[in-house]
Amino acid sequence: MSKTSRSGSTDGDVEDLFFALGDRHRLSVVRTLRARGALSATMLADDAIVTRQAIVKHLRILERAGLVSHQRRGREVLYALEARRLDEARTFLDGISAGWDRAITRLRRLVEEP
Amino acid sequence: MSKTSRSGSTDGDVEDLFFALGDRHRLSVVRTLRARGALSATMLADDAIVTRQAIVKHLRILERAGLVSHQRRGREVLYALEARRLDEARTFLDGISAGWDRAITRLRRLVEEP
DNA sequence: ATATCATGCAACCTTAAGGTTGCACTTATA
DNA sequence: TATAAGTGCAACCTTAAGGTTGCATGATAT
Numbered sequence: 156m157s158k159t160s161r162s163g164s165t166d167g168d169v170e171d172l173f174f175a176l177g178d179r180h181r182l183s184v185v186r187t188l189r190a191r192g193a194l195s196a197t198m199l200a201d202d203a204i205v206t207r208q209a210i211v212k213h214l215r216i217l218e219r220a221g222l223v224s225h226q227r228r229g230r231e232v233l234y235a236l237e238a239r240r241l242d243e244a245r246t247f248l249d250g251i252s253a254g255w256d257r258a259i260t261r262l263r264r265l266v267e268e269p
Numbered sequence: 270m271s272k273t274s275r276s277g278s279t280d281g282d283v284e285d286l287f288f289a290l291g292d293r294h295r296l297s298v299v300r301t302l303r304a305r306g307a308l309s310a311t312m313l314a315d316d317a318i319v320t321r322q323a324i325v326k327h328l329r330i331l332e333r334a335g336l337v338s339h340q341r342r343g344r345e346v347l348y349a350l351e352a353r354r355l356d357e358a359r360t361f362l363d364g365i366s367a368g369w370d371r372a373i374t375r376l377r378r379l380v381e382e383p
Numbered sequence: 384a385t386a387t388c389a390t391g392c393a394a395c396c397t398t399a400a401g402g403t404t405g406c407a408c409t410t411a412t413a
Numbered sequence: 414t415a416t417a418a419g420t421g422c423a424a425c426c427t428t429a430a431g432g433t434t435g436c437a438t439g440a441t442a443t
Contacts (some may be wrong), residue, residue, distance in 0.1 A: 166293065174291030178401085179284050189365055197419060209402050211420085216400095230410040230419055241366040245359050251303055252355040292431085311389060323432050325390085330430095344389055344440040 168221070172244050175220035180205060181213045185236065188223065193235040282335070286358050289334035294319060295327045299350065302337065307349040 175181055184199055196214060200207035214234055217223045221240040225232050289295055298313055310328060314321035328348050331337045335354040339346050 166296070170291060170293050170296060172291075173287050173296075177284060177286075177288030177291040179280065180401090182280070182284060182287075185365060195419075205401085206403060207420090208404085212401070232420070236365075238366045241362050245362045245366075248355050248359045248362075251299060251350075252352045252359075294431090309389075319431085320433060321390090322434085326431070346390070 169244075169247050171220040172222070172240060172247075175217050175222055176244070178213070178216075180209070181217055184210065184213055184217065185222065188234065188236045193226075193233040195231045195233055197231070199234075283358075283361050285334040286336070286354060286361075289331050289336055290358075292327070292330075294323070295331055298324065298327055298331065299336065302348065302350045307340075307347040309345045309347055311345070313348075 176185070180203065183203065187199060187202060188194060196207055196211045199214075200210045203210060214223060214225070218225065218234075222237055223234045224237050225234045227233075290299070294317065297317065301313060301316060302308060310321055310325045313328075314324045317324060328337060328339070332339065332348075336351055337348045338351050339348045341347075
């Protein structure tokens, strides 16, 4: 089997994924791409406060996390959302909250002991 | 209505949430709390590579994001997972990927045009 | 009462995140 | 073929993330 497990994401992958989403500008980029479809860095920079170069760096981080992919079209480069990754993030969160009931029970037991 | 919207999380909240999950040590803390229930910073530091103080800082960030809560028990402070927040994160991801099909359609249209 | 154990606080360090500017290099269009 | 538009690259800056160490403070058990 390759380096990817059955669930399709390693620990580092998950870290990159959430790191990528943990910035307001990148969240904004994700929202914009979701709403308006594929856009170039220049187009994205028009709406944003920051420079095109800043947007480019954010796009690189998003792409490293697998959240966006790019494709050249003539002289411009279009970035689009890669939704499978978002599903993976959701799956991960499912896994974490699965143990929740057990955890809260243990806490209560510990705290309420005399 | 208060500052929180119907979904129960503002933009900054979401940012904090994903930022908190975007670090390997904090992910590890979350996993440990999920598996073993409520623990103190000192207990968590035993398993970790880093110092207790580093763990404390990570716990503060997790708590700011609403992912853990603390409760004093005698001379120690126990931290436990707060699962509702994980659900909120999932809900957010649902919202993002909702527009996916539309986005990929637009990209394809743009790229495949002559 | 006192030795012990855990937490709290503060100072300090290193590095990477986030951003800007300037210029070179392609690609399209007038 | 100029010229404009868009991307790519590199240098540079500022600040906060992440971590460490040392000591003070508060709670516990003997």
